[in-house]
Every structure is written in structure tokens, then in C-alpha cells.
Amino acid sequence: NILRADVEEKGGRLLLEIEGKPSQISKGIAYLQSIDVRVKELNEYVVKDDSRCTNCGMCISICPASAIEMDYDTWEVKFDQAKCIACGLCVSSCPPRAMRLRV
Structure with missing residues (x-):
């Protein structure tokens, strides 16, 4: 895929x-x-810093893997690292910089 x-x-x-x-x-x-395609194993991953997250939800709609969702019972943003593809879109869209790319 x-x-x-x-x-x-x-x-x-x-x-x-x-x-x-x-x-x-x-x-x-x-x-x-x-066929001369350079292959690199993905060794980056995204982490969510709950202490910085304001639960604004900016990251939810931009995530292509549906790894981020709103818990409507608590109104908190939930991040499922197992679904994350480390594309970095949430990192660049997060106003308080609660999402970070780690190696």
C-alpha cells in the first residue's frame, strides 16, 4: 500500500x-x-506530549492513518501509535507542538 x-x-x-x-x-x-529505488526502513515515530496538548483537534482531520481521534466522553485527543505511519503531518499542524517526530 x-x-x-x-x-x-x-x-x-x-x-x-x-x-x-x-x-x-x-x-x-x-x-x-x-530498479535503483533506495529503500530505507522507517525508524522515525511520532509521540504525543499530553502536557502540551490543548485538545484542539487540529491533528485529527489531517492524519491519513486515522491514528488520532477525539474521545467524545472526555473531549481529549487520543493517539494510537500502532496506527501511525510517521508521515509528520500532525507534527506540522499542531499549534502547541504536542506532537513530535522522534528517531
Whole structure:
């Protein structure tokens, strides 16, 4: 699955989700490398600093993975790191900078 694509005139970046048996994943990565695609394992992740979050919800609508949602019982923004694809959109949209990208 293509989770995000940034295409420019001289290249671009794709964020791919690859599922399957480890041997199939290795073959897929080997194929991409054989056609001169640089493959880099995602080692960044997003963290939410609850002490900075104002629960404004700006990050909710911009998240392409639905990893952020409003808990309507408590009116608090909830972040599910397991769903996060580390695209960074929430980081740039968060006014109080409660969402941060970590390596």
C-alpha cells in the first residue's frame, strides 16, 4: 500500500506499507533496489506530549492513518501509535507542538 507520495521533477519519496511473509518482503525490497529505488526502513515515530496538548483537534482531520481521534466522553485527543505511519503531518499542524517526530 502506498501511504504517502511526494513526487518531484527529479525524483520523490514513497511511504510504503509492505505485508507478507518475511521472504516475500525481502524479495519485494530486492526488486525495488534492482530498479535503483533506495529503500530505507522507517525508524522515525511520532509521540504525543499530553502536557502540551490543548485538545484542539487540529491533528485529527489531517492524519491519513486515522491514528488520532477525539474521545467524545472526555473531549481529549487520543493517539494510537500502532496506527501511525510517521508521515509528520500532525507534527506540522499542531499549534502547541504536542506532537513530535522522534528517531
